[in-house]
Each structure stands twice: as C-alpha cells, then as structure tokens.
Amino acid sequence: IMSKNFALIGAAGYIAPRHMQAIKATGNRLLAAFDPNDSVGVIDSHFPDADFFTEFERFDRHVDLRRRAGNGGQIDYVSICSPNYLHDSHMRFALRSGAHAICEKPLVLNPWNIDGLLEIERETGKHVNTILQLRLHPAIIALRERVRREQRSTKHEVELAYVTSRGHWYLQSWKGDSKKSGGIATNIGVHFFDMLHYIFGELQTNLVHQRNDTKAAGYLEYENARVRWFLSVDIEDVPTLLRESGQRTYRSITVDGEEIEFSGGFADLHNRSYEEILAGRGFGLEENRTAIETVATIRTGSIVPAVDVARPPLKR
Ligand code: NAD
Structure with a gap:
C-alpha cells in the first residue's frame, strides 16, 4: 500500500x-x-x-x-x-x-x-x-452484539456516571466556554451518547434534569434501553473514599445492574481508528448525527426537574 x-x-x-x-x-x-x-x-x-x-x-x-x-x-x-x-x-x-x-x-x-x-x-x-473510538472498544462491541442477539422484549436499564475532574484551568479555557466546546455534555459526554446509540439503537426520548458549567444529568430512552446519566468535571463528585485515596475520576456504567468493565483497552484506540479509516471503514457524517442531535438537545433543551436524578454513589 x-x-x-x-x-x-x-x-x-x-x-x-x-x-x-x-x-x-x-x-x-x-x-x-x-x-x-x-x-x-x-x-x-x-x-x-x-x-x-x-x-x-x-x-x-x-x-x-x-x-x-x-x-x-x-x-x-x-x-x-x-x-x-x-x-x-x-x-x-x-x-x-x-x-x-x-x-x-x-x-x-x-x-x-x-x-x-x-x-x-x-x-x-x-x-x-x-474519531469515535469507543465504537472500536472490544467490551463495547461485545455488549452491542449481546444486545442484538438477545432481542429482549423489555428495555435494558442503564445507569451511567462519569466524573473526570478538571482543575481550575478548565473553566478558563475554551473547554469551559459553551460557545466553543458545547459544554460538558457535548465535550465529554458525546463519546458516551454515541456509544449508547451504537449499542441500544435509535434515540426516542431526551430529558435534561440538571445542567451547569461543571455537571449535567438526564434521562435518555433508546429502542433497547432506558438510561439515567450523570457527567461531571467536579472533584467533589468523585465518591469520598476514592477521592481520599487520591482518585480523580470515577466511571460506572451498569446494564441491568451489572457493571460493564471497560477501563482497559483504551490505549491504542486512535491507532485502531486510523486503521479502520484508511481501510475505508471510517465512521462518517451520518453516523454522527444521532450523537450530535443528542448533545445539541441537552445543551439547549429546557430543564425537566426529576426526583431520581442519576448521581455517583456518595460513599465508595
Ligand atoms: P487543546 O486545547 O489541548 O488543543 C487544542 C489546540 O488547538 C491548541 O493547541 C490550540 O492552540 C489550537 N487552536 C486554537 N485555535 C485554533 C485555530 N483557530 N486553528 C487551529 N488550531 C487552533 O485541546 P485538546 O484536548 O487537544 O482537544 C482538541 C480536540 O480533540 C477537541 O475537539 C477535543 O474534543 C478532542 N479530544 C478528543 C479526545 C478523544 O478521546 N478522542 C480526547 C481529548 C480531546
């Protein structure tokens, strides 16, 4: 070649x-x-x-x-x-x-x-x-195949919490400026919203419960799943015991109560993305549409209050 x-x-x-x-x-x-x-x-x-x-x-x-x-x-x-x-x-x-x-x-x-x-x-x-590297992650591909194979009549129940703390620089940089980054759900969440669509199919409902400069939470319903989600860049949202032991991130995705383990396997996903693109199997414009619509709605939609907003566990 x-x-x-x-x-x-x-x-x-x-x-x-x-x-x-x-x-x-x-x-x-x-x-x-x-x-x-x-x-x-x-x-x-x-x-x-x-x-x-x-x-x-x-x-x-x-x-x-x-x-x-x-x-x-x-x-x-x-x-x-x-x-x-x-x-x-x-x-x-x-x-x-x-x-x-x-x-x-x-x-x-x-x-x-x-x-x-x-x-x-x-x-x-x-x-x-x-670059939608989660679509190339082996654990995500396996889950997608499982969901398609099982063809359940009821929807999966999904909980997603992702806290990736950022220092004070974040809100001073373009990443903290919603006009430039789209805000946290767009800048950090888009990976996950694309992943959810990739695994669970068409998006049907999109409700935003909470939204500010450092965190956002809401509810999404797909063909095959109901999802409560929470995203944050605030260190205070890392569960206390983890934070006290020096951890600055917290990630949990459960499907029907079962934790999806995909911490490993991230290292070379840019290489993998390039391999796929150069082989003519890249993800193009239309494949991005659902995720972009999802984050645009989360950015601009009116806030719908809810009592059971997703949150990471406080103790852990
Ligand atoms: P960054 O702020 O570290 O880098 C952005 C760079 O763009 C800077 O060097 C800046 O000088 C440059 N820049 C500013 N204005 C420019 C202009 N007019 N023309 C050209 N360059 C300009 O940000 P980053 O974390 O490297 O993020 C860059 C992009 O990568 C973002 O879109 C971000 O969402 C994405 N990103 C993806 C992943 C992933 O896991 N796939 C991870 C981090 C960032």
Missing part, C-alpha cells in the same frame, strides 16, 4: 500527539502542521521533517502548492485536533483542499453543520471521518 500524506490542524494541543502516533503507526507521514500556538516541540518525536505554520494563510498556501505541484506530494488527509467550534470550518478546508478529513469528537456542535458538510462531500468527492 502506498503511504499517505497527512497535515494536522491543532498540533500543539493535548490530543495531537496521539494523531501523530497513529499516522506513524499506520505507516504514513505528516508533512505539514498548523497551530496558532507554537509549543509544538513534540513534533520532533514523531515527524521532525514536518513543515509547521502558526498562521492559517501560510498553511493554506503550503497545502495548495502541494496540491498543484502534482508530484505525489499532495495532502491526502487532514487530521483535525482544534477546539470543537472550529471543526466544521477545518473540515471544509480539508475537503476543498482535495483531502479527506479525520476529525476529533465532537464532529460539530449542531446537527445543521452536518448538512453543510454533506454538501461539500458531494461537491468534492472527499470524505469526513470521525
């Missing part, structure tokens, strides 16, 4: 090195990277020869020169690791530059952004792929 040429947007951030690693692990090369922030020394650990730009216009010129040179140096894929609200613009840039896009989650903030991108896919013949 011929190796592919990559460019990377958002190269100085937290998740970008995982993309550099995946580009390398799949036998491809990073030729150009862009980030308005120049703290990108990490590039040397992966692709010391890559060109780097802090201005979008110079990056654009470089990508365009490569495209027009027609000597095999054109960019085939643009990987996108920028803040969430910029994803759709960066995907348009990729496709209009004659490249496919590999975009971090959440693909976009609102469902109508997907429609605009579908049009550009049609115009350019290039495709959008997303």
